Amino acid sequence: RGGETRVGVERMFGLMDRFLKSDPSSLQKDILDHVEYTVARSRFSFDDFEAYQALAHSVRDRLIERWHDTQLHFKKKDPKRIYFLSMEFLMGRSLSNSAINLGIRDQYADALKELGFEFEVLAEQEGDAALGNGGLARLSACQMDSLATMDYPAWGYGLRYQYGLFRQVILDGYQHEQPDYWLNFGNPWEIERVHVTYPVKFYGTVEDENFNGGKRKVWLPGETVEAVAYDNPIPGHGTRNTITLRLWAAKPSDQIDMESYNTGDYINAVVNRQRAETISSVLFPDDRSYQGKELRLKQQYFFVSASLQDIIRRFKDSHSNFDDFPEKVALQLNDTHPSLAIAEVMRVLVDEEHLGWNRAWDIVCKIFSFTTHTVLPEGLEKVPVDLLESLLPRHLQIIYDINFDYIEELKKRIGLDYDRLSRMSIVEDGAIKSIRMANLAIVCSHTVNGVSRVHSELLKTRVFKDFYELWPHKFDYKTNGVTQRRWIVVSNPSLSALISKWLGTEAWIRDVDLLAGLQEQAANADLHEEWRMVRKVNKMRLAEYIEAMSGVKVSVSAMFDVQIKRIHEYKRQLLNILGIVHRYDCIKNMEKSDRTKVVPRVCIIGGKAAPGYEIARKIIKLCNAVAEKINNDPDVGDLLKLVFIPDYNVSVAELVIPGADLSQHISTAGHEASGTGSMKFLMNGCLLLATEDGSTVEIIEEIGKDNMFLFGAKMHEVPALREKGPTLKVPLQFARVVRYVM
Ligand code: GPW
Known part of the structure; x- marks a missing residue:
């Protein structure tokens, strides 16, 4: 807006030449400019990796143009947005995929040839973004490509791990793991949003506070960490639609440990600040085995909390109350990993926005959908209550309250069948009392989908049989797919x-x-x-x-x-x-x-x-x-x-x-x-x-x-x-x- 008043939009368009051109000589000039001004190498002498960096930046510029247009378009239209929450995205490389989806891969290849470079050779300079483990994570990546291509107003939300999935080295036939420091050589595909940050809170206590003649709960957190957004534009094919994969990195909050500064323990204060960054430092490499680790739970809440603050802020930009929230927001839970989002939405609506419990619950029941990716009951996440109580005490209370209402309702529906009630409970009373995240997700979502027909049958007849009998309408399936753009066009030209x-x-x-x-x-x-x-x-x-x-x-x-x-x-x-x-x-x-x-x-x-x-x-x-x-x-x-x-x-x-x-x-x-x-x-x-x-x-x-x-x-x-x-x-x-x- 500042620009508009200073020089006027027309002049700005003029200065920018409207859109970047994609004829061979414009592309060549662009690449060489990036060699000189972005990579800071001489345009007369640069190697394949530097050429890749310059090329990537040139593609990125074109992505950003479309990405801005997409944001502007959807801001005006205010459609219902799809928010895909996932702990894992296996994006792989981006160069060929982006250039192809933008429709200018061949133009780049021609432009490079004259400069003495091969597109494919430069493409191989790029390292993989391996922010996931296996099929579940690659499915997220394929889905982003399809959502963009099919013109959906979709957002992906996840974590920006410093270390992706470990590198496997074979020594004497055995697997050895080495850290994947994929950001070492820079990442041209992300845009750091230093101003898109949210505080995420942990630990502390919950107190009762007087409010409007009654009492209400207040969470007094003990630790605050800052979430910083890194945006990864995802271009569709044959469309200008370019959506966002927003990944959160943890940074120390300015509020952290002021005490130590003031008492002169400067070194320890700085060391403590670094602790915050561990939250987004490493991807857990276990495919489907949950070990009740605190760091893992912290990661889950960290990305869920930051994403929801972002989503609610966007909604509030154009709405003065929450009446239309379910018409504007759909939250897709990629497995149970982000299912703390349910308790977090309840907490924000009730504790911070001061909606009544029933009104908040009504909203929650309309906005969540849950995709499950497993058949094995032992693959389902269970969070020990002790862990949750210390890390997120208010969320535990909310989950208990949800469970209480739900079990009361359930008793009315199925009678006092205690075996079944205890199987269906969100809380598991065992040697280690824990929260069954899948039960939480099913109870609070309006759709529960499997990833193939047989999988869905198994969910209905075995894994979630009790729930299916109660709510047959919730159960559905969407058989997985893969994007032909990555798996034919990019990989098999x-x-x-x-x-x-x-x-x-x-x-x-x-x-x-x-x-x-x-x-x-x-x-x-x-x-x-x-x-x-x-x-x-x-x-x-x-x-x-x-x-x-x-x-x-x-x-x-x-x-x-x-x-x-x-x-x-x-x-x-x-x-x-x-x-x-x-x-x-x-x-x-x-x-x-x-x-x-x-x-x-x-x-x-x-x-x-x-x-x-x-x-x-x-x-x-x-x-x-x-x-x-x-x-x-x-x-x-x-x-x-x-x-x-x-x-x-x-x-x-x-x-x-x-x-x-x-x-x-x-x-x-x-x-x-x-x-x-x-x-x-x-x-x-x-x-x-x-x-x-x-x-x-x-x-x-x-x-x-x-x-x-x-x-x-x-x-x-x-x-x-x-x-x-x-x-x-x-x-x-x-x-x-x-x-x-x-
Ligand atoms: F256990 N899948 C995966 F269900 O890659 F959560 N990681 C996982 O942790 C899980 C599932 C989980 C895979 C499934 O094994 C595979 O059959 C499926 O095609 C894929 O997710 C995508 O749905």
Whole structure:
């Protein structure tokens, strides 16, 4: 506004040339300007990394233009906004994705060529943003891309961890973890909002205070930490809509420890201030195991509190009371991790905005939706009451009050069935009294959604059966998806070009259903040939990577058989490895003449184990031990190879998936809530070897049983098999190998 009155909007537009231009010479000038003024290198001498930085800044400038327009547009329109709260986002790299979504990747590539640089080479300079663990976190990232592309007024909220998911290094076959200090070399994709900060409070006591002739609760917190916003613009494809992923970093609050300053203990005061920053310093690397750690709970409340202050501030900018809040705000809880938001909204509305309890409760019941990503009851978060009481005493009271009203209501509905009442209670009275976060989320949300059809059936019939019987209308599911923009256009540009050529349009990049149009050409030999060539080039690229990472030379004419995902017993990498040992054994025992019938195979396994998950760590060691044996047996040669790809992450997936012939999704039926890896392989034309689990059930319906390799026990057969115990006789050598390593 200051600018408007000083020089006038027209003049400002004039000075800015309206929008940044994207013709080759404007782009070149732009990149060189960033080399000189942003990266502070000479425009006559800079290396690939510096060129990447300058390029990234040039793309960022264009993102910012659209991002400002998007904010302005939605501020005027004031639509209902979707707020997606998630502890984890696995964004991977941003350069290619942003340039492609902005529609100027090829222009940049041409511009760079004349300057003597290759776009792809510069893109590889970027490190991954790995602010998450596995499928759940990558789903959040894919969702952001789709929300932007589909023009939703959406916001993602999460944490800006200083250290993302650990880097996996393999030494003597074992996993070692190294910190991922991804911000070391700067992050051009974020914009620090030094003025968007909120105080977040912890600890302290709750006191009664006189108010309007009655009493009310007042929380007197003991510690305040400042949350600073870092905005990551997320561009849609084929639209100017550019939404925000707002991540919070913890900074010491100015209010912290004034006492020490005043008493002259300057050094300790500064040291104490640094403690605040630990809240957002590191991502917990455990996939689905909750250990009741205080830091974790602090992280959860920290990002929830800052996000809600931000959301409520935005609402209040254009509303004078909370009547329209449910019409303007939808809060999506990505699993139970952000479910403290429920108690926090109640606290803010009742304690700070002074709404009556019932009015606040009415609002809460309309704004929350809960997505759950697991099938296993032991995967559900439980927060020890002691921990909550010390960290967030007022929230504990609120949760108790919610539970009290709810149980009273429940008694009226179902009678005094105490077993059921205690199962359904938000509070668990056990050896360690705790809060069942999933129960809290279900009670307070208007929709509870699963991530695939079978998952949803399991929720209704087992995990949350009691709740389904009470509130069938709340239960729904949205089968997971992945974005074809990242998983075809960015990661497999030659396949992308092929598809556009044969469909005669690029519209499939926004509307994935259009891929079905390729069916008309299903028998076209030319298409097959072109696709084979694309695959071959991708396999060559992958083979080079394998050799560089593991020293193993693999033949691109072999079948590439891939299993990449977090290491888990239920995902059964162990079964895959035993299968490989068996295949090795068969080849060894085969007549030489029969060996010509064997299809040469390169087995590729990749994935991280949670640092505290011993069995998963040993599966990695076993894989490397088996690989060592097989790969060094000249008798087997190219007929069988096994490679463990270290440090699996989004960028590695982008490299591996386009080069895979067969991929494995072999979880024990009834365990994988959905699974999304299969979809990425499938859209790259890779065959699936899969059990009937999670989203595979729906994939079978889409592509037909004949177009995949289905195997293994069905979900309903699993309990009896478990009961029966092992029936297969394990050959002695197998048993020895496994025992040796495990
Ligand atoms: F346990 N998922 C994940 F349910 O990656 F919370 N991390 C997790 O902590 C959990 C689930 C949790 C995955 C599911 O295992 C996978 O089946 C699903 O496709 C994915 O979340 C996205 O919904």
